[in-house]
Amino acid sequence: MASPLLISPSILASDFSRLGEEVRAIETGGADWVHLDIMDGHFVPNITFGPPVVRALRPLTKAVFDVHLMITPADPFLAEFAEAGADLITVHAEAGPHLHRSLQTIRHLGKKAGVALNPSTPESAIAYVLDMIDLVLVMSVNPGFGGQTFIPESIDKVARVKAMIGDRPIHIEVDGGVAPDTAPALVKAGADVLVAGSSVFKGGSAAVAGNIRAIRDAVARG
């Protein structure tokens, strides 16, 4: 799918004591989506926040809420995240137990559905759900923490996912270590949504707009 580059800053790297202001800074800084990392201390070795925080942030921006569930099981919480204001809900292929059912549920809730793939998960995991998803999230770090080192093999994985999805209107999103030095190769390989935490929030709210521009400029330069 040829589509404009979308930037989805991860608030995981923001100042949680000023979360509302950080979300506003994302929007005024030129981001397209807001990436909300939900971690349960079970599927991943970290805990973040749940539907109440999504609900509290929802009135602050019209930007797409890109909710990345790193939780298992996800199904008992899908309706609550939808009601809290998620526009797009991504579940992990590894989270189980029934990926197809989770995606059906998200679509029935009237939301866009995404599937995330851990670095060790082959792209074949999405072969039988391609017609029920709006987004594939290629993890370019092991999920759980911001600020990790980008896994370069993710670039070829993006290209393989791109070949798999063909003409289907499915976004390819990449998450983990995305910065001006890694973004161009990802976009060349087929990514059209970049999640970036540390590289967007380094320097605080005042630097967000410039940091987003630096990613876009790097991609434009190739």
Ligand SMILES: O=C(CO)[C@H](O)[C@H](O)COP(=O)(O)O
């Ligand atoms: O999903 C995530 C971690 O599981 C984060 O979104 C991701 O790591 C972004 O952080 P950074 O850009 O700092 O790597």
